[in-house]
Amino acid sequence: MIEQLDELYRDVILDHFKNPHRKGELPNAQIKAEGANPLCGDELTFYLTLADGKIGHARFTGKGCAISQASASMLAEQLEGKTVKEVARLIETMKKLMRGEAPDESVDLGDLESLAGVRKFPVRVKCAALAWNIVEQGLQNGVRM
Ligand code: ZN
Numbered sequence: 001m002i003e004q005l006d007e008l009y010r011d012v013i014l015d016h017f018k019n020p021h022r023k024g025e026l027p028n029a030q031i032k033a034e035g036a037n038p039l040c041g042d043e044l045t046f047y048l049t050l051a052d053g054k055i056g057h058a059r060f061t062g063k064g065c066a067i068s069q070a071s072a073s074m075l076a077e078q079l080e081g082k083t084v085k086e087v088a089r090l091i092e093t094m095k096k097l098m099r100g101e102a103p104d105e106s107v108d109l110g111d112l113e114s115l116a117g118v119r120k121f122p123v124r125v126k127c128a129a130l131a132w133n134i135v136e137q138g139l140q141n142g143v144r145m
Contacts, residue, residue, distance in 0.1 A: 074115070075135060094129075095132065
C-alpha cells in the first residue's frame with residue numbers, strides 16, 4: 001500500500017519508520033497507555049510525563065506496519081511541550097483529515113501531515129489512528145481536566 005502513496009509522503013513515512021523519533025520507554029512516566037490493531041498486527045505503548053499541565057516527555061515502543069510506527073513517531077515528536085488541550089486539538093484535526101473534513105488550519109501538524117494520503121485506504125486509517133487513539137485515551141484516563 002505504501003508504494004501507492006505520493007512519493008513525498010511515502011519518503012517521510014518510511015523515514016520515521018526506519019529511524020523512529022522518541023522511541024523507548026520512560027521509567028518515570030505518569031501515563032502509560034497501550035493498544036493494538038489486531039487487523040494488521042500493530043502494537044503500541046506510549047509513555048508520557050506531565051509538568052505544569054503540559055507534556056514533558058513522550059516516548060513510545062511498539063511493532064507493526066510502517067504506517068502505524070511512523071504515525072507513533074510523528075505524534076510523539078509533536079507532543080512534547082503541548083498542553084493536554086492542544087494535544088486533543090491536534091488529534092481531532094488528524095481524525096477530521098482522515099474523515100475527509102476540512103482540518104483546523106491553525107493547528108501545526110508537523111510531519112503528521114504526510115499521513116493525509118492514507119485516508120484513501122480505509123483499512124490503513126486504523127493503522128495511522130492507533131497512536132492517536134492510545135494517546136487520547138491515556139490522557140483522558142490519566143488527567144483530570
Ligand atoms: Zn498497520
